[in-house]
Amino acid sequence: MPGRLGGTGCAAVLPVRTDRLVLRPPTPEDVADVVALAGDWAVARHTGDIPHPLTDAPIRAWIGTTRQTHADGTGVSVLITEAETGAIAGAVTIAWHRHWPEAELGYWVGRPFWGRGYATEAVRAITDLGFATFDLAGVFSSTRGDNTASQRVLDKVGLRPDGGVLEVPAPARGDTWMQARRALTRDDWVRLRAARARMVLVVAAALVDPDGRVLLAQRPEGKTMAGLWEFPGGKVATGETPEAALIRELREELGVDARAACLAPLTFASHAYADFHLLMPLYILRNWAGTPTAREGQALAWVRPARLRDYPMPAADRPLIPVLQDLLGG
Numbered sequence: 001m002p003g004r005l006g007g008t009g010c011a012a013v014l015p016v017r018t019d020r021l022v023l024r025p026p027t028p029e030d031v032a033d034v035v036a037l038a039g040d041w042a043v044a045r046h047t048g049d050i051p052h053p054l055t056d057a058p059i060r061a062w063i064g065t066t067r068q069t070h071a072d073g074t075g076v077s078v079l080i081t082e083a084e085t086g087a088i089a090g091a092v093t094i095a096w097h098r099h100w101p102e103a104e105l106g107y108w109v110g111r112p113f114w115g116r117g118y119a120t121e122a123v124r125a126i127t128d129l130g131f132a133t134f135d136l137a138g139v140f141s142s143t144r145g146d147n148t149a150s151q152r153v154l155d156k157v158g159l160r161p162d163g164g165v166l167e168v169p170a171p172a173r174g175d176t177w178m179q180a181r182r183a184l185t186r187d188d189w190v191r192l193r194a195a196r197a198r199m200v201l202v203v204a205a206a207l208v209d210p211d212g213r214v215l216l217a218q219r220p221e222g223k224t225m226a227g228l229w230e231f232p233g234g235k236v237a238t239g240e241t242p243e244a245a246l247i248r249e250l251r252e253e254l255g256v257d258a259r260a261a262c263l264a265p266l267t268f269a270s271h272a273y274a275d276f277h278l279l280m281p282l283y284i285l286r287n288w289a290g291t292p293t294a295r296e297g298q299a300l301a302w303v304r305p306a307r308l309r310d311y312p313m314p315a316a317d318r319p320l321i322p323v324l325q326d327l328l329g330g
């Protein structure tokens with residue numbers, strides 16, 4: 001019988017915290033915010049159970065059901081909120097039946113929060129919770145054929161079409177939808193989790209100019225994390241020391257020559273990405289030969305420490321910012 005945490009139900013595991021999100025149970029105070037987001041037809045049209053137009057009553061009812069589900073230990077149904085602002089961005093649900101070995105996932109994200117990867121972050125966390133904490137044999141979900149953004153979320157979390165077709169009741173539309181089923185088995189989840197634990201060693205430098213500004217480089221199109229601003233550097237090759245790798249990368253990427261003696265270790269990033277664990281020492285470099293020039297199509301920016309947060313960075317880099325600000329001041 002999946003889903004039982006002793007006699008405590010599911011409330012004991014909440015809230016769930018991720019890099020950028022807090023997944024927490026909804027409360028009656030959330031009704032207006034949820035109605036504003038889920039009442040948007042662009043959101044509701046992809047779901048079979050959000051009525052449109054949306055009023056407070058169904059959301060109040062959902063909050064009540066959620067309490068019961070958590071008390072029964074038959075699922076987790078939570079709001080996706082931003083850790084930094086507390087703003088509600090959407091909702092994610094994982095539900096199982098006492099006698100089913102698999103659980104069903106559902107989620108929506110409000111329009112102002114699209115394009116930030118919140119759905120993937122939330123669905124992955126809830127999937128991990130399902131497998132790690134509850135005795136699930138698998139999770140499954142389905143999305144409408146025209147909802148490609150949602151299909152990408154399931155792809156990233158590892159749910160693949162398994163040939164099944166689900167007859168999905170859509171009570172709010174007075175209809176039933178036939179949708180392709182995507183699923184992830186426990187064995188595949190264990191394999192994915194192992195891949196995520198693979199350690200990748202990357203080395204990077206904060207080049208600091210005489211004005212105390214830091215050089216950031218924008219990852220070009222075609223690379224992973226394209227568009228995000230990072231510290232110049234790259235992967236350490238087999239047999240290379242971090243310092244040799246950094247000197248090589250700075251020459252290749254920026255055309256500057258640095259000496260190992262000028263590389264001062266500052267701090268490091270240790271971050272769990274979806275498919276690897278990044279370990280990245282960060283060095284400070286104040287002296288080099290040559291003028292940094294974009295050699296690989298990347299944009300470059302000299303940024304005052306106080307403005308570093310204005311530049312969207314890979315998740316791993318965010319904890320590095322206060323360390324640089326402490327060292328360099330505003």
Ligand SMILES: Nc1nc2c([nH]c(=O)n2[C@H]2C[C@H](O)[C@@H](COP(=O)(O)OP(=O)(O)OP(=O)(O)O)O2)c(=O)[nH]1
Nearest residue numbers: 202204223224230231232233234235278314316317
């Ligand atoms: N250089 C650098 N890489 C970073 C930073 N933060 C961060 O998460 N990374 C990640 C992005 C990449 O996954 C990896 C660096 O890989 P890379 O730059 O040598 O090689 P790449 O773009 O070809 O890597 P990839 O797209 O194939 O993953 O480390 C950072 O501040 N600087």
